Amino acid sequence: MPSTTTSNLVAKINQLSLVFQTPLYRNWTLRDAFIHTAKHPLEVLLSDKNRLPVLNKLNLEIYKGDRIGLLGVNGVGKTTLCRAIAGIYTPTSGKVSIQGKVRAIFDTAAGIYPELTGRENAYLLAKFMYPEESKMDFLEEALEFTELNDFLDTPFKNYSNGMQARLCLSLISCKPCDLLILDEVFDGADQFFREKISARVLKMIEQSGAVIFVSHSNEQILRVCNRAIVLKDGSISFDGKPKDAVNYYSKLL
Numbered sequence: 021m022p023s024t025t026t027s028n029l030v031a032k033i034n035q036l037s038l039v040f041q042t043p044l045y046r047n048w049t050l051r052d053a054f055i056h057t058a059k060h061p062l063e064v065l066l067s068d069k070n071r072l073p074v075l076n077k078l079n080l081e082i083y084k085g086d087r088i089g090l091l092g093v094n095g096v097g098k099t100t101l102c103r104a105i106a107g108i109y110t111p112t113s114g115k116v117s118i119q120g121k122v123r124a125i126f127d128t129a130a131g132i133y134p135e136l137t138g139r140e141n142a143y144l145l146a147k148f149m150y151p152e153e154s155k156m157d158f159l160e161e162a163l164e165f166t167e168l169n170d171f172l173d174t175p176f177k178n179y180s181n182g183m184q185a186r187l188c189l190s191l192i193s194c195k196p197c198d199l200l201i202l203d204e205v206f207d208g209a210d211q212f213f214r215e216k217i218s219a220r221v222l223k224m225i226e227q228s229g230a231v232i233f234v235s236h237s238n239e240q241i242l243r244v245c246n247r248a249i250v251l252k253d254g255s256i257s258f259d260g261k262p263k264d265a266v267n268y269y270s271k272l273l
Contacts (some may be wrong), residue, residue, distance in 0.1 A: 029119060030199050030230040031082040031105060032178070036114035038075040038097075038104055039255075074100045075112065076254035078081025082199065086230045089241035089262055091269045092251035098127065098234050101251070102201045105232070120229060123149065125205050138168060138187050141176050145191050153195075162190045167213075168233035176186040188215050193220045196227035238266045 074097045079175045082088065090098045103109045105116055106124035121140055131148050132141055146159050163172055166186045173178070179187070192205060202221070225231050225244060233244050241262055248265030250258040250272070 028084040028251060029081060030084055031080075032115075032117045032118070033080040033101075033102060033105065034115045036078040036080075036101075036104060036119075037073070037112050037117060038074055038100060039112045040072040040108060040165065060080070072163045074254055075104070075111075078255055080249070080259075082230050082232070084229045086247055087225060087245045088230070088232050089245035089248035089265065090232055090251065091248060091265060092235045096256050098251055099203055099225065100231060102203055102234060105199075112253065118199065122199045122201065123125075123197040124201035124203070125149075125192050126201075126203045132176055132184075132188075132215055135175055137174060138165065138166075138172040138183075140196075142172075142187060145188065146194075146254070150195060157189060158194045159191075160273055162194050166190045182213065186217075189217045189221075193224050196224050196229075198229040199232070200225065200228040200230070201232045201234075201269070204236070204269065207251055239265060239268075 031102070078101065087185055090101070092098050100109065102124060103126070105118070106122050107118075108115075131145055133144070136144075142159060142163055143156070146153075146156055147158075166172070168183060168186060171183060172187075174185075176184070182236045189205065192202075205221075222244065225233075231244075233241070235241055235244075248258075248260065248262040249256055250265055250269050252272065257272075258265050
């Protein structure tokens with residue numbers, strides 16, 4: 021198990037709450053509106069927003085050496101939590117403190133220009149994913165790893181889903197960082213390449229300070245992680261060993 025001393029703390033999430041403002045459509049008659057106003061005179065009657073709480077006073081500490089699997093049904097807040105940790109979402113309340121650099125991958129097709137070739141897109145993705153790198157020495161190695169060969173110089177829009185996944189995953193897995201967030205990044209890869217890229221990603225995970233790994237595959241969670249968390253109703257309902265977390269989650273389902 022990783023050390024939990026203060027010096028090894030990578031991220032601390034304290035009382036994190038996040039509420040989305042979603043459109044609210046009310047198909048009311050004049051009678052409905054009159055009755056609602058009488059019952060709730062202090063509420064703004066024609067408000068077009070509805071409060072949708074996603075995370076509720078969530079607390080979490082992440083340490084160097086943590087490989088955290090994040091489990092939960094769709095819509096429970098896994099991606100929202102990851103985006104809040106990555107700084108993409110601003111918390112409604114609470115605080116997220118990070119020590120070091122965070123690299124978060126949510127969509128392997130993000131930043132892609134379909135009209136450009138695979139090689140051109142690879143260069144742009146590398147600049148986007150690794151802005152701190154002045155040299156792109158790793159790019160050729162990543163392109164060779166894709167095994168796309170001559171297809172690298174054809175438009176990305178002509179790629180199959182499997183080819184798209186090969187290019188993006190090869191670039192994603194180039195370099196480790198202090199906190200790595202991987203949100204269902206293996207989706208779309210064919211079986212042969214999934215096995216190949218898994219070994220590469222595992223190496224990157226081992227070299228990174230801490231990792232949050234979101235997946236619906238219990239097999240992947242058990243293989244990659246040394247700690248697992250189950251989200252329920254916007255909070256952490258279980259935090260412990262991956263095998264115990266998978267069993268707990270299975271019972272919830």
